[in-house]
Amino acid sequence: MTAQLHAPDPELAIPTAPEMGAQAALARRVLRNPLALVSLAFLALIILGAVFAPLIAPFRPTTAVISDVLAAPGGSHLLGADGAGRDVFSRLLFGAQFSLAGALVALVTAMVIGVTGGLLAGYFGKWIDTLWTWVISLLMALPAIIVLLAARAVVGPSLWASMVIFGIILSPAFFRLVYASVTAVRNELYVDAARVSGLSDARIISRHILTVVRAPIVIQSAIVGGVGLAIQSGLEFLGLGDINVPTWGQMLSDGFQNLYTNPLLIVWPATAIGLTLIALTLLANALRDELERASGPAKRSRANAGKKSTTAPSATAGDETIRHDGGAAGEAVLTIENLSVAYPAHGGGTKTVVRGVSLTVARGEVHGLVGESGSGKTQTAWSVLRLLPEGGRIAGGSIIFQGKDLAGLREREMEKLRGRRIAYIPQEPMSNLDPSFTIGSQLVEPMTICLGISKKEATERALKLLAKVGIPNPQRTFDSYPHQVSGGMAQRVLIAGAVSCEPDLLIADEPTTALDVTVQAEVLDLLRDLQSELNMAVILVTHNFGVVADLCDRVSVMRLGRIVETGPTRAIFKDPQHPYTRELLGAILSEATPRGPLETVAPAAAPSHKEAIR
């Protein structure tokens, strides 16, 4: 299997990079939007004028010709001359340089602070969130104009200093936007899935979170850039700017002095400022629209999938008895000893949801964790991945995986294991795939990181894996977005992703619950085949004894956070010792006649018991 997965297949075509294609398509659509095109053309013209001002401008911006004071447009002064005899056209060109650069300084400052803060606070939460939120609240409480006036008094009439300060004051605009977007996606299952597949926090933020916030950042940039330009012009119009720097704001101020003698002097800079602001806003709107259209239905927010609750009977058992019958055959890959998981309880104290759980999983063995809803199966599995939800902590015990105690391992060390040595198959396939990326890119990226192989090799490997997990047209699925495939296909994709790095331990959390019955059986078959082929240790979380009977070598029955019985599957089915196990099995394997068939359906057409519980 190993050789088969690694060997490059020359027959497999290397797909075009879908993300680059999508970006090119987006650029083409933006260029086809007339408003965007006109705005872009205008902004490009302004920027070119600013950059080439020294070559285009007939005069230096500060050159004053006394004989040309308040000269009318025409002759050597295309747009006339101002009250000091300086050429208006030249000043407009040089003014664009400084005005745009000033706005850019404010924008970059606001963006760096706001976006960084929003990402960190939104993604990591806890004290980082508290600290950033406090700083941003403080900034929002400051009156911008007063701060700028005070700063001018301290640092003098510096365009750059005032724009940096204004950028800091504007940073909450980015912070709130990014923070809201990040907190909305932080708990999406595909972010957890990315973590499980071995991606670092930095990688998840840059790939899965930043893509979500990029559209709002684009539109906000245009607004903040425009506000920066407007405020800068306003300050200079009020005479608070640096008179030695030719900006559009300074020109407004100069023009105002001669409003009655030559009103055109105020019209030129006002037109330049107004049109630039309009172009920025229109361009940002068009970009946002096209980005949203490009994402289409795939971008829609998916609510976190609620976990399916089972209808297993409530226990009426008396004292819990634990039956351990010998150690697992083969090399132990995972040994959990006396594990406890706790959460802070409402009103103080702690709530222990997993208590003294011990189990061993050997190489090549499938260990079922079975029990009613809320019995602690998922908490046990997530403890092994060290991905307990916020507030949850391993309160005691050890989780020995290949000689390392995962319970005390540093996060950096854990990152090296997740996705590489310990893989995870979730319950909800759709919510665990990022709707913004093609399936191919979501398979390829973890492989390039975990296996250190090139993108080309990872692509070939992904296509082979897709074929291996029974996807009929691997190339088409590779190029598809998650919303373009069925739930069963998505689960096959996740299984392909989980085994892509040939893990030693695979944790499958109710991997068939969200699928319809016919697909469930196929996915179970696939899991069984892959497990024996890769000789993996598997923990299978399920509430379904049918799945246990089908796949598991050993089973641990959980109830109220404890394992009440553990042993070989065959033995447990044949001779359950604990009353709770008997009750669970009794409920499922009941001989009672099911509710009568519909009149039109012949009794023979009713599904066999095994099919029914699958």
Ligand SMILES: Nc1ncnc2c1ncn2[C@@H]1O[C@H](COP(=O)(O)OP(=O)(O)OP(=O)(O)O)[C@@H](O)[C@H]1O
């Ligand atoms: N974030 C949380 N905060 C506090 N308690 C939690 C949290 N998540 C789970 N629990 C508690 O932990 C217990 C075990 O939950 P767990 O999800 O492991 O159950 P389960 O056996 O996997 O059930 P299911 O089959 O429904 O997924 C439950 O009582 C639940 O209330």
